[in-house]
Amino acid sequence: MRSNFIRAEIFRLTSLGVPILIAQLAQTAMGVVDTLMAGRYHADDLAAVAIGNSLSLPIVLLIAGIMIGNTAISSHHYGARKFADIGESTRQSLWLGLPISFLAMAMMFNADIVLVIMDTPAHMAVISQQYLYGFAMGFPALIGCLAIRTMAEGMGQTRPIMIIGIISFLLNIPLNYALIYGKFGLPELGGAGCGLASGIVLWLQLLMFIAFSRRAEFKASGLYQKISKPDVERIKEIMKVGLPIGGAMFVEVVLFAAIALILAPMGSTIIGAHQIALNFSGMVFMIPLSLANAITIRVGHTLGQGKTLKARAITFTGIGYGMVLALITACFVFYARDWIAAAYTHDTAIQSAAVGLLFYAAIYQLPDAIQACANGALRAYKDTRVALIFVIISCWGIGLPVGYVLGMTDWWLPMMGAKGFWIGLAVGLSCASFSLGARLLWRTERTIEHYKKRSI
Template identity: 35%
Template sequence: MNQTHSVKQKTHQFLIILLPILVTQLTLFSMNFFDTVMSGHASARDLAGVAIGSSIWSPVFTGLNGILLSLSPIVSQLVGAKQNNEVPFKVIQGIYLAVAIASAVILCGTFLLDPILNGMSLETQVRQIAHDYLIALAFGIVPLFIYTVLRCFMDALGQTRVSMFIILLSLPINVGLNYLLIFGKWGFPRLGGVGAGYATAITYWCIMFISFAVIARVKPFSDYRVFSRWFRLSLSAWKEQLKIGVPIGFAIFFETSIFAAVTLLMSGYDTATIAAHQAALNFASFLYMVPMSISMTLTIAVGFEVGAKRSKDARQYSFLGIGIALMMSVICAIALILFNEQVAGFYTTDPTVLELTKQFLIYAIFFQLSDAIATPIQGALRGYKDVNSAFLVALISYWILGLPIGYLLANYLAFGAFGYWIGLISGLAFGAIFLMGRLLRIQRRHSAPSPARQLR
C-alpha cells in the first residue's frame, strides 16, 4: 500500500485491493456453491446431507480460521510502521499455529461427529451422507488453515491480485473433481454429495502448495525471505496472535453458527424444507462475500493507516468501505428480486424444493442491508486491533436477541420455518446498530490529541 492524499486516491487504491479479494472470496465460496448445486442435482437427499454437513463444518471452520486472520492487521501495521524485518517471524509462527488448530479440529471431530449427528432427527441416508462428507473434508483441513496464513501475508502487503490468481487456478480443479466424483464419470465411483467433500479437500492441498511456491519465488514476497529460516516455536508470538485472533474467531463463530443452529433446528422439518433452506442460505452466503471482501480490505487499509498514525485517513477509509458495501448491497437485492426463479433453479429441479427456495430467497434480500453495514465495520475495527467489541456484539445480537426471536416466530406463531429467517434478519440488524456505535467511539479516541501534543 501507499499513502494517499485525497478521497479519489483512496477510492482508487481501495478498489485495487478490494476487487482481487472479492474475486478470491467469490471463487473460494464457489467451491461450496458448486458442492451444493452439483449435489442437489444428484438427489434431494444428497443436497440435504451436504447441507447438514456444511452447517456443522462452516461455523467451526470460519470461527477457527478467523483466529488466523489476526495475521493481517499484525503484518499490515508492521509494514505501515516500516518494521519489515519482523514479518517473517510472524508468518512462520502463524503457520505453526495453523497446524496446531487444524490438528485439534481433527482430534475433536473424531470423538464428537457421531454424537452430534445421532442427536439430530435425520433420515438414515441423509445422516450417512453428512457424516461421510465431513470425513472427506477432514483430509483438507491442515492445508486450508496453512493457506489462510499465507494468504493473510500476501494480502497484508496489498498484493491481493496474487491470491486471486491462485484461487482462480484452483476452481477448475474443484469443479472437475466434483463432476468426476459426484456423478461417477470417466470410471470414477459415483459418490454423490460425499464426492464433493473429497474434491474440495484435494483442492485445498493444491492452493497451499501453489501459495508456498509463490511466496518463495515471486516478488515482493520473496524479498521477505519468509522460508529462509524456520524459527523455533514461540508461545509469546502465539499469545499475540491469539489475543487478537480469538475474539475475531469467536465473533465470526457466533455469526456463522447462528445460521448453522437454524439449519439444525430445521432438521425437524421434511427433507424438502431442509434442502430449500440450504439452497437459499447458500446463495445468501454467496452474496455475503461482497461485504466480507470489503471488510477484509478495510482491515488492510485501516491497519496500514493506523500503523502510520494517520487517524484521519483511517476514518476516511472506514466510511468509504461502508458506502461501497451499501451501494453493492442494493444492486444485489434488486438482482435477487428480478431473477428469483432463475436463482432457485440453479439448485434443484424438484418442484416442491424449487417453490420453497423461491420463498426463502425473498427473505435473503433483507440480509443484504444489515450485512452491508455490520460486516465492513468489523473489518475496520480489526484494522484498529479492536476485536473484543465485535465478539460481544455477535454474542448478544445473534444468540441473545436473534435466535430467540426466530424460535418464537417459528414455533409459537404462524411463520413456520420462515420465522427463523426473520430472527436471523433481526440479529443482523441489531449487530449493525451496535457496531456502528463502537466504530464511532474508536475513531474519536484515535482522533483525540495525545497528552504530549496537548502540552505543546
C-alpha cells in the same frame, strides 16, 4: 472530505476487494460442484455430503477466523515498513494454527458420534464420515494456506489469492469426477470422493501459495529465511485479534443451522424456501465481506504509518461505499426475487415461499453491509473482542428470540413461520450494525487521542 480523496480510496478498496471477492466466489463454486456431482451420483450421497459439509463448515470458519488475526497484524507491520515482522508473524501463525488443525482433524475423525446423535441413517452416516476423513486430511495444508494468504492480504497482495482460488476451482472438478465415479484407475468413492478431492486440493493450494510467496513482492518479509521457535507473545497477539473473529463466524453459522433445525418440522417446502433465500443471500454477502477485508488492509496500512486521521477517513469512506453497494444489491434482490426463486427450483410452492423470504433478505442488505464493514475496520484497529460480544448479543440475544416469537408463536402477531425468523435476522443485524458502528466511532476517536498524546 475532498471528493478526489473519496474517489481514490474507493478505487483502492475496489482493487483490493474484487480479487478477494472472486476468490470467495471460486471457493463457493467448489461447494456447488460437490453438491451437483454428488447428487448426480446418488441422492443418498448428496444428502451425506450436505451433512458432512454442515459439520465441517463451523470448524473451518473458526480456524479461518483465528488465522485472519495475522491479516490485521501484518497490515500494521506493512504500513510501518517493518517487513521482517510480517514474516515472523506469519511463522508464529503457523505455530498457532497447526495444533488447532490436528485438534480439528481429531474431531472430524470422530464425527460418527455426532452423526449418531443426529440419528443419521446408517448408510448415509458412513458416507458422511468418509467424506470428513478425506477433507480433514487437508487441514494441515489449510493452515499453511491461511498463513500465507493472510500475509499476502496484509501486504495488499490480493491478486495471487484470486488466481489460486480460480485454479483450485478448476482442479476440483476433474478430481471430483475421478474420485466419485472411479475414473483413471482410482477407486469409486461416491460422495466420499468429494471430501478426498477437497483435501487434495488444499495440499495443491499450499504448493501454489508457497510458489507465489517466493516471488519478489514477498521477498522483503523474509518468510523463508529462518525457522522460528514459538514466540508466546506473538502467538497471544494473533489469538487476541483472531479468536474473536473466528468466534463471530462460528456464532453466525451456528445461528443459521439452529434456525434450519427449528423450521425442520414445518416441512420440505418451508425448508427448501429457507435454503434458497439463505444460499442466495450468502452469495450476495460476499460483496460487503470482500469490501470489509479490503477495509481491514487499507486501514491497517494507514494505522501502521501512524496516520490516525486518515485511517478514520478511509474507515468511513469504506462504510459509505458499502452502503451504496448494499442499496444496489437490495434493489436487485427485491426486483429479481421471482427470477431468483425460479432459478433454484421448478416447484411453484417452494418458489412462492422463497419469494416472500427474499423480500426480507433484500431489507437486511443495508444493516448487513454496515456491520460487515464496521467489523472489518475494527479488525484493523485490533478491536475484536467487544465486536464478538455485540455479535453474540445481536444474533442470539435479540435476532433469534425475536424470530422465534414471530415465527413459532402468536404472542405478538399471528404465527409467521420462516418469515418471522427472517424478520428476526433483520432486527438482529440492525442491532449489530448500530452497536458496531458506535464502537467504531469510539475506537477511532480514542486512537486519534492516543496518538496525539504520544506526539506531545
